[in-house]
Amino acid sequence: MRKRLKQQIDRLRAAGAAYVDVRWYPSEQTEHLMMWNGNLKNASASCESGAGVRVLYKGAWGFSASSDTDNLTALFDKAFDNARIAAECVSIAVRLADKHAVQAEFRSPNKIDPFSISLAEKTAFLKKLDQELNQKGVTQRICELTFMKKQIVYLDSEGSEIEKNIIEVFPSIEVMGVDADGESHLRKYKPHINATTRGWEMLDPGMFSENAQRIVAELNQILLAQTCCKDERSVILLPDIMYLQTHETIGHALELDRILGYELAFAGGSFVKPSDFGMLRYGSAKLTARADATIPNSPGSFGYDDDGVAAQNNLLIDKGILVGAITGRQMVEQANDFAHKIIFNGSSGANRAQSFYRVPIERMTNINIDPGTDGTLDDIISTTEKGIILDGEKSWSIGSNREQFHFATEIGWLVEDGRVTDVVKNATYEGDTVKFYNSLSAVGDHSTWKVCQVDNCGKGQPNQVMQLGHGVPVCRFDNVRIGN
Amino acid sequence: MKDQILQTLRILRAYAIKKGVDASIFYYEEESFLMRFANSAVSLNTNEHLVRIEITVYEGRKRASYEMITSLSDIETMKDGIDTAAEMVKHVQPLDYTPSVKVYSENYIDESCYDDSLAHISNEERLAYINEAVEGLNNDDIKLSGIFSCGANTTAQINTRSENIQYFKSSDAQISIVLSHAALNWEVSSEQSAQKKSDLNPLQLRSELRFLVKHYVNNTPQQLSSGRYDIVFGSAAVSELVSIIDWIGICGGAMKRGFSFIKEDDTGKKIFSDKFSLTDDPTRRETFPFSRDITGIVRKPFSIVENGVFRSFTWYQDDADEFGVEATGHTVMHKSLVVHCGDKRVNTLSELMSMPRDRDTLYIPHLHYMNIVNPSKGLITASSRFGALLLKRDGSMAVPYNVRITQCMSDIFGDKLAWLSDKQCAYNTSVSYGARNPTAVITPKFILVNDLEISQVNLSVDKRQT
Numbered sequence: 001m002r003k004r005l006k007q008q009i010d011r012l013r014a015a016g017a018a019y020v021d022v023r024w025y026p027s028e029q030t031e032h033l034m035m036w037n038g039n040l041k042n043a044s045a046s047c048e049s050g051a052g053v054r055v056l057y058k059g060a061w062g063f064s065a066s067s068d069t070d071n072l073t074a075l076f077d078k079a080f081d082n083a084r085i086a087a088e089c090v091s092i093a094v095r096l097a098d099k100h101a102v103q104a105e106f107r108s109p110n111k112i113d114p115f116s117i118s119l120a121e122k123t124a125f126l127k128k129l130d131q132e133l134n135q136k137g138v139t140q141r142i143c144e145l146t147f148m149k150k151q152i153v154y155l156d157s158e159g160s161e162i163e164k165n166i167i168e169v170f171p172s173i174e175v176m177g178v179d180a181d182g183e184s185h186l187r188k189y190k191p192h193i194n195a196t197t198r199g200w201e202m203l204d205p206g207m208f209s210e211n212a213q214r215i216v217a218e219l220n221q222i223l224l225a226q227t228c229c230k231d232e233r234s235v236i237l238l239p240d241i242m243y244l245q246t247h248e249t250i251g252h253a254l255e256l257d258r259i260l261g262y263e264l265a266f267a268g269g270s271f272v273k274p275s276d277f278g279m280l281r282y283g284s285a286k287l288t289a290r291a292d293a294t295i296p297n298s299p300g301s302f303g304y305d306d307d308g309v310a311a312q313n314n315l316l317i318d319k320g321i322l323v324g325a326i327t328g329r330q331m332v333e334q335a336n337d338f339a340h341k342i343i344f345n346g347s348s349g350a351n352r353a354q355s356f357y358r359v360p361i362e363r364m365t366n367i368n369i370d371p372g373t374d375g376t377l378d379d380i381i382s383t384t385e386k387g388i389i390l391d392g393e394k395s396w397s398i399g400s401n402r403e404q405f406h407f408a409t410e411i412g413w414l415v416e417d418g419r420v421t422d423v424v425k426n427a428t429y430e431g432d433t434v435k436f437y438n439s440l441s442a443v444g445d446h447s448t449w450k451v452c453q454v455d456n457c458g459k460g461q462p463n464q465v466m467q468l469g470h471g472v473p474v475c476r477f478d479n480v481r482i483g484n
Numbered sequence: 485m486k487d488q489i490l491q492t493l494r495i496l497r498a499y500a501i502k503k504g505v506d507a508s509i510f511y512y513e514e515e516s517f518l519m520r521f522a523n524s525a526v527s528l529n530t531n532e533h534l535v536r537i538e539i540t541v542y543e544g545r546k547r548a549s550y551e552m553i554t555s556l557s558d559i560e561t562m563k564d565g566i567d568t569a570a571e572m573v574k575h576v577q578p579l580d581y582t583p584s585v586k587v588y589s590e591n592y593i594d595e596s597c598y599d600d601s602l603a604h605i606s607n608e609e610r611l612a613y614i615n616e617a618v619e620g621l622n623n624d625d626i627k628l629s630g631i632f633s634c635g636a637n638t639t640a641q642i643n644t645r646s647e648n649i650q651y652f653k654s655s656d657a658q659i660s661i662v663l664s665h666a667a668l669n670w671e672v673s674s675e676q677s678a679q680k681k682s683d684l685n686p687l688q689l690r691s692e693l694r695f696l697v698k699h700y701v702n703n704t705p706q707q708l709s710s711g712r713y714d715i716v717f718g719s720a721a722v723s724e725l726v727s728i729i730d731w732i733g734i735c736g737g738a739m740k741r742g743f744s745f746i747k748e749d750d751t752g753k754k755i756f757s758d759k760f761s762l763t764d765d766p767t768r769r770e771t772f773p774f775s776r777d778i779t780g781i782v783r784k785p786f787s788i789v790e791n792g793v794f795r796s797f798t799w800y801q802d803d804a805d806e807f808g809v810e811a812t813g814h815t816v817m818h819k820s821l822v823v824h825c826g827d828k829r830v831n832t833l834s835e836l837m838s839m840p841r842d843r844d845t846l847y848i849p850h851l852h853y854m855n856i857v858n859p860s861k862g863l864i865t866a867s868s869r870f871g872a873l874l875l876k877r878d879g880s881m882a883v884p885y886n887v888r889i890t891q892c893m894s895d896i897f898g899d900k901l902a903w904l905s906d907k908q909c910a911y912n913t914s915v916s917y918g919a920r921n922p923t924a925v926i927t928p929k930f931i932l933v934n935d936l937e938i939s940q941v942n943l944s945v946d947k948r949q950t
Contacts, residue, residue, distance in 0.1 A: 048553030085607035086526035119575035
């Protein structure tokens with residue numbers, strides 16, 4: 001198959017294509033198990049294979065994909081035809097940043113392939129969790145396991161040939177209950193990835209049992225709690241909400257295709273402009289953020305992106321100043337042109353596609369916040385006069401240029417004079433992105449830093465759902481509106 | 485192709501029966517074309533042709549599914565899929581209810597919503613459509629973004645309980661054009677939804693865009709004050725709101741699980757304004773309807789809210805099985821939701837702007853990134869986007885920066901609902917999360933809701949403040 005693909009690439013290059021690449025998925029497997037109140041509502045698996053071809057012709061992209069790889073000539077010709085018509089309407093010709101051609105292989109670090117575990121063992125695991133969640137105050141119990149296994153072969157006209165074999169495991173448990181006013185509340189647990197691998201072995205039964213007890217206890221506290229009042233306070237975001245804050249208002253805001261206007265038709269743009277790099281004070285000096293696709297234990301680490309560029313660890317925000325973006329090969333040249341200076345020296349290796357039948361676009365890798373020097377969670381609480389600790393995402397809504405946001409959280413703990421007082425329910429907070437990050441007043445140390453998985457990041461047209469990660473510490477922001 | 489699909493399903497059914505497997509088989513084929521624009525150029529021109537087969541195997545109270553993306557000619561792989569699902573079901577936990585497998589009483593073929601000339605409109609025609617729609621409107625300052633998405637959907641179902649097959653084929657197109665000002669940061673948009681080629685009308689899009697651009701070019705954007713406003717929502721915003729009602733309001737399974745702001749004993753009660761009526765109407769072609777649901781139930785107009793009175797929850801077959809109620813013909817990939825007209829003769833933006841008013845009125849055509857803050861209360865939050873206008877009491881107009889609204893459905897569609905336009909339009913709400921599923925909601929052109937709170941306002945032309 002690889003030989004046939006190379007022949008097709010060579011054929012299109014000879015016919016005038018400036019660049020050609022193909023991603024062939026010999027196999028992509030998924031498995032999803034969901035137990036709801038003891039019922040195995042979903043036990044499903046899937047397998048798909050096919051190829052996606054991308055052609056650059058006279059500065060324009062064409063893409064075509066098919067699950068039928070018997071007629072490769074038709075598939076490659078269709079991609080070329082799509083590029084030809086797109087070339088009739090070019091305003092800024094696509095130029096690809098330089099890269100090194102590589103022959104390489106990447107395997108995600110896993111000890112136990114989850115697809116080698118029997119369905120009976122997996123459902124027994126869920127059943128045990130469900131039983132542990134079946135306690136007083138809990139009206140709904142949801143236990144889920146999702147497994148992914150991809151084999152991807154990448155070839156391009158610049159001589160790269162890369163094979164990736166990636167396994168992911170996404171577990172979660174969730175409980176819901178109804179308070180005296182008839183309102184539903186929830187608490188969930190998705191494990192942080194503190195191991196160095198990401199196979200079946202990450203499903204530690206003891207860790208799940210411990211957290212099952214915790215979320216049930218916290219749910220029962222929420223059911224008896226007062227509603228969070230409208231106020232202005234310091235908010236202390238625990239990792240299970242800080243990761244989403246980072247995702248929505250640093251990650252998406254710093255995708256270079258959004259910044260350059262390539263997502264305006266749907267997802268939106270970004271308040272960041274090309275001229276802001278090196279200039280914009282995005283946050284306080286306590287804020288250092290990076291795109292790190294090299295940590296071993298996260299779905300945001302994949303070896304090589306779908307431009308064939310190696311994974312990297314790049315600063316995005318350095319002590320509060322915007323310095324970098326999430327980029328593929330195409331956007332960096334254009335951004336440099338727009339800014340009339342060299343902002344980017346090359347791709348940051350973040351161009352990825354959900355599947356063989358989607359075109360690669362700028363996607364987050366692991367968008368992390370560096371640990372700070374403000375100590376443990378207890379240390380941060382002790383220096384907070386009037387605050388609220390927030391955890392667990394319930395809803396999130398972001399302005400179309402990522403300029404403002406509104407989050408609802410599962411649980412809040414009020415802080416008065418350095419002490420935790422009451423639990424509150426229906427806690428929300430909202431703010432304006434740059435003002436919010438400039439109010440960052442404390443960043444927890446490494447003891448508070450957790451890697452959180454994201455398995456459902458949506459972007460693009462046609463929409464693509466991507467997996468990634470966020471390593472984040474506990475963070476405190478001052479003078480934030482809450483309770484709306 | 486149809487004959488090959490039907491024949492393949494019959495072969496797979498025969499194979500399952502031979503193996504002693506109780507199975508239902510769902511065939512899904514999409515042929516999709518997307519031309520995407522950004523920075524006044526084609527940023528992506530793509531197509532995909534995918535065949536999905538989903539096999540669900542039943543063993544009493546046990547159920548397991550296996551799905552594959554494959555080639556229609558690869559019957560052996562599909563047979564392997566049946567074997568895999570049959571092996572899976574042996575190892576799953578039984579449900580505490582028995583899932584239904586319905587008998588199809590007859591073969592049913594519905595291609596009434598398919599137009600080959602739309603499904604296979606050429607690359608050249610799509611580009612020409614967009615060029616015609618924006619002619620004279622985009623320039624060095626005003627950039628074009630958008631999509632021309634079109635294609636065909638084929639779904640078919642068979643199971644081992646009968647030899648009959650259900651087969652549906654439809655075509656669709658969704659066109660969205662955004663014009664954005666590079667320096668002033670405003671964005672306006674207009675959309676069109678088509679089920680057949682003759683629905684396409686680029687001149688209408690151009691007319692709507694020209695009207696918006698004219699007013700945006702001549703007005704400097706400004707920050708609004710937070711506080712309470714009378715708000716006119718356009719069809720895109722109303723469609724988004726109704727889609728949320730579909731999710732956390734009228735779905736029987738969500739209600740039973742405590743994830744609905746409409747309670748079980750609300751049936752028969754007045755819970756919205758008497759101006760608000762909502763129907764699931766599969767006779768409306770613009771909604772890309774399913775004339776029968778996946779279980780074979782014939783779908784007819786189904787009253788959900790009538791003059792503010794909540795009539796009925798909708799029940800998927802699996803929820804109906806679990807909670808012991810009758811399914812309502814809503815085991816479909818999407819409903820055909822229709823918000824009934826009102827009596828206000830305001831059906832164009834021009835008519836809206838010239839309408840006398842005694843208070844400042846905010847026009848919000850689109851709601852961006854809506855999410856559910858509290859499902860039990862029907863509390864949602866979203867931002868305005870694309871073409872919002874502040875229609876001032878004195879008859880003048882201003883362009884506002886985006887604002888955030890955080891509000892309950894019972895306020896928006898309750899006593900604060902002042903009027904609805906007397907004409908409707910179809911707003912295409914398709915989002916291709918995984919598979920092509922053309923969907924549209926029919927709404928009045930505008931609705932006016934009095935006294936809603938704007939909780940957050942954008943601060944500057946740069947949309948940021950340090």
